Amino acid sequence: xxxxxxxxxxxxxxxxxxxxxxxxxxxxxxxxxxxxxxxxxxxxxxxxxxxxxxxxxxxxxxxxxxxxx
Numbered sequence: 609x610x611x612x613x614x615x616x617x618x619x620x621x622x623x624x625x626x627x628x629x630x631x632x633x634x635x636x637x638x639x640x641x642x643x644x645x646x647x648x649x650x651x652x653x654x655x656x657x658x659x660x661x662x663x664x665x666x667x668x669x670x671x672x673x674x675x676x677x
Contacts, residue, residue: 620673623672623673624661624665624673627661627664627673628658628661631654631657631658631660631661632654632655632657632658633654634657635653635654635656635657636650636651636653636654636657638653639653639654
């Protein structure tokens with residue numbers, strides 16, 4: 609029988625996930641409100657909106673949650 613392990617999510621990871629969720633939802637809603645009803649277009653808008661957040665994560669100089677040097 610598999611045992612349950614206690615996986616805690618760090619504050620930094622929570623901040624990243626929260627940012628990703630916000631921008632994904634905001635871009636998807638904006639695409640929908642602009643008149644697109646194509647699910648793929650809406651999902652692609654959400655994914656494209658994640659790019660700045662991903663860039664921030666890779667940036668070692670970012671104080672919010674950039675990768676450390």
